[in-house]
Amino acid sequence: MPMLEIRRHSKRDGAEAVHLSQAGIELARWAGTLMGPFEVVAASVAPRTRETAIAMGFAVSVELPTLKNVSEFMVESQRAAHDVGEPFTRLARLVNGRGAVHDYSHATAAQWRHLMAPLGPGDAGLVIGHGGHLECGLIALFPEADHDSWGAMFDYMEGARIHYDSSAGRFHDVEIVRM
Template sequence: MRWLEVRRHAPTKKGAARGRGSHLSGQGVALARAVGAGSGPFARVVTSSSPRAIETAVAMGWAVDDTVELPSGYVPGEVEHHDQWGWPRPFVRYAELIARGGALAAVAEEHRKNWIEVVRSVPDGSAALVVSHGGSIEPTLVSCLPDADHASWGAPFSHLDGIRLDFEDGRFTRARLHRAPSTPLEAAG
C-alpha cells in the first residue's frame, strides 16, 4: 500500500503585501510548521508551481521534489471563485457537477491523474505529499472516491486542511480528512 497526503496551502499575505503569487504570511508559516511537525515522512513532495504552495511545503519541513501546472477548479459557468463556501454540502455538490461530465469533470480528472502519478512514484509502504489549492482539491477528492459518503466530509478545505488517501491496486480506496488548527486571526474573526 501507498499513501497520498494532499494539503491546501497555508494562509497568505493580504492587501498590498500579498505580492505576485500570494506569498505566505508569518501566520501562514507558523501554521505550516505546526502542521508539518505532525506529518510525514514523505518519499516525494510535489506542489503546484505557485509560490504559496512551494512555500507551504518548505515551511512544513519538506523539500519540494517537483512542481506542476494544473488547471483551476474554478470553472466559469460551473464553479465560480469560492462558490464552495456557500454550498451547504460542498462535496455532494461537487459530485453532482462532476456527474454532468463538463469542464469541471475534466479538471478533476486531470488532477486525479496527477495524484495517481505522484503516489505511484513512491515505493510501496511510503507516502507522498501534494500541496495544492482550495477549489481544486475538493472536486479531485470526489473524483478519486466517487462512491464515498460525500455528505460526511463536511466543509471545503481551509488553509492547510487536507486528506490522506490510501492507494492500493492502482486506485484510491479510503480517505481520512485532516483539519488544520485554527490560526489566532481566524479564531478571533
C-alpha cells in the same frame, strides 16, 4: 500500501496575496511537525504552495503544472456555491457531470495517481494545492463516497490522507484531515 496526503496551502493575507503571511508560515511549520517523511512532495506553480511545503520542512521534488482548462474550471465551479446541499455534495454534482469541472477534477486525480506509481509499500507522498481544486480531485477519486460526511471545504492546511493500491492502480480509504 503507499499513502498520499493532500493539503491546502497555508494562510496568506487576503485572497489576492501571492505569498504566505507570517501566521501562515507558523501554521505550516507547526503542521509539518505532525507529518512525514515523504518520498515525493508536489506543489502547484503558485509560490504559496512551495512556501507551505518548505515551511513544513519538506523540499518540493515535483512541480505540478497548471492544467490547461483551469480558467473554465474556475468559472464553472462557482456554480456550486449557489447550489443546495453540503459543500462536497454540491461540488460532486459538477465533478460527476460533464464539462470543465469534470475534466479538471479527473486530470487532477490522474496527476495524483502518477505521483504514486513509483512509491512502494509504506512510502508516502504529499501534495500541497488549493482550496476547491483539492476537493474536486478527491471527489473524482471517490465519486460514490458519502460526500455529506466530509464536511466543509478545506481551510488552510486541511486536506485528506488517501491510500493507494499499487496493484489495482487506485486510491481507497479516504480520511479527511482538519486542523
